[in-house]
Amino acid sequence: MRRAIAEEIDPVAEALLFVADHAVHLATVVRPALEKNQLVISDRFTDSRYAYQQGTLQGLLPDPLVWLRQVHHGWTIAPDLTFLLVLPVEVALIRCSGRAEREHFEHTTFLRGVQDNYLALAREDPARFILVDAEKGEEEIQQFVAGAIRSAAARSRSHRQH
Numbered sequence: 001m002r003r004a005i006a007e008e009i010d011p012v013a014e015a016l017l018f019v020a021d022h023a024v025h026l027a028t029v030v031r032p033a034l035e036k037n038q039l040v041i042s043d044r045f046t047d048s049r050y051a052y053q054q055g056t057l058q059g060l061l062p063d064p065l066v067w068l069r070q071v072h073h074g075w076t077i078a079p080d081l082t083f084l085l086v087l088p089v090e091v092a093l094i095r096c097s098g099r100a101e102r103e104h105f106e107h108t109t110f111l112r113g114v115q116d117n118y119l120a121l122a123r124e125d126p127a128r129f130i131l132v133d134a135e136k137g138e139e140e141i142q143q144f145v146a147g148a149i150r151s152a153a154a155r156s157r158s159h160r161q162h
Contacts, residue, residue: 005105011060015053019071022049030077039153046076047084051117055110065117081152083145084122087134089115 004017025042033040050068057064087095089111096106105114122129130148132141 011053011056015049015057015068016071018049018053022046022072022076026075026077034077039149041149042079045079045082046072047079047082047118047121050121051114052105054117055113056105058113079128080156081148082122082125082129083132083148084118084129085132085134085141086115086119091135 001017001021004014009017022045030040030042049072050065053068054064057067061067089108092111093106093108105111122131132144134141136144
């Protein structure tokens with residue numbers, strides 16, 4: 001994936017590589033854990049594909065989000081909860097400025113579009129998305145997310161018992 005991103009391969013090929021990576025992740029990590037009734041916490045799940053690849057495919061496909069959803073239809077798993085860490089794009093870019101090189105999607109205009117895409121996804125499914133102010137301290141964010149996960153797990157256990 002890193003090489004494909006660095007080489008800025010065709011956007012459709014890049015999107016499909018991310019889809020393939022997701023399929024492997026589901027098959028080797030997520031589905032086996034769910035079969036054992038384990039809690040699964042994953043970063044950069046389908047929503048990241050929808051938010052980022054929607055931007056890279058803009059202008060190449062009539063409706064990139066519809067295409068991406070169709071590619072995932074029938075085999076992916078929707079998360080029960082999604083924590084969306086919201087941060088001004090300029091702050092995000094400052095945070096990643098210590099790296100030697102930026103990836104092709106780490107630029108202000110593109111990231112503003114990605115953020116808009118994420119927020120649109122959150123508006124579509126407000127029961128699943130929890131917006132988190134990523135300008136807060138790391139420990140405060142960790143405590144908030146851990147508490148929300150514990151609460152959701154307790155509700156889930158309660159539902160299964162009834």
